[in-house]
Amino acid sequence: MKEIQMSNPSSNLMDHINAEQLLAQTREGLRKLWLCGLGAYSLATRSSMQTFETLVREGQAMRPKARQQIEETSAELKSSATATIERGENLVRERFLRPLDFVILATRHDIEQLSLRVIQLSAEVHKLASGKIKSLEKPAAKAEAGTIASSA
Structure with missing residues (x-):
């Protein structure tokens, strides 16, 4: 024969109470874990905002110093570049332009100036030539008139 075991009603009740307590404790633990996560998020957000504002x-305090450093560095670079350019210009003058001084090359401007001067001088020569021709014609005309008068 089989023996039917009867469970103890108080034991079932204790198991049921323990299970509900365990479930309640688990729920409370999960709720606290959720709140802990929210608190960490809130703290991180607040901390990051404070860090950002700091x-x-x-940055605002450093701005004038940074601007001054930029200006100083810029001035140094400009000075260095200017000195380098001047050295380069001097080198070009010494190596290329000074030897060309002996060759005397005329520029377009020089040629234009000389052309204008030639035109001016040609005009003066024409004036002088036409004045001499007139002055030469006058004595010749007087001489002819004198010879014609003396022969008559």
Whole structure:
């Protein structure tokens, strides 16, 4: 024969209470874990905002110093570049232009100036030539008139 075991009603009740307590404790633990995560997120957000604002203040405080450093570095670079350019110009003058001084090359402007001067001088020569011709014609005409008068 089979023996039917009867469960103890108080034991079932205890198991049921323990299971509900365990479930309640688990729910409470999960709720606290959820709140812990939310708290960490809130703290990180607040901390990052404070860090951001601190960095902005530091940047504003550093701005004049950075601008001064940029201006100083820029002035140094300009000075260095100017000196390098001057050395290059001097080198070109010494190596290329000075030897050409002996060759005397005329520029387009020089040629234009000389052409204008030639035109001016040609005009003066024509004036002088036409004045001499007239002055030569006058004595010749007087001489002819004198010879014609003396022969008559």
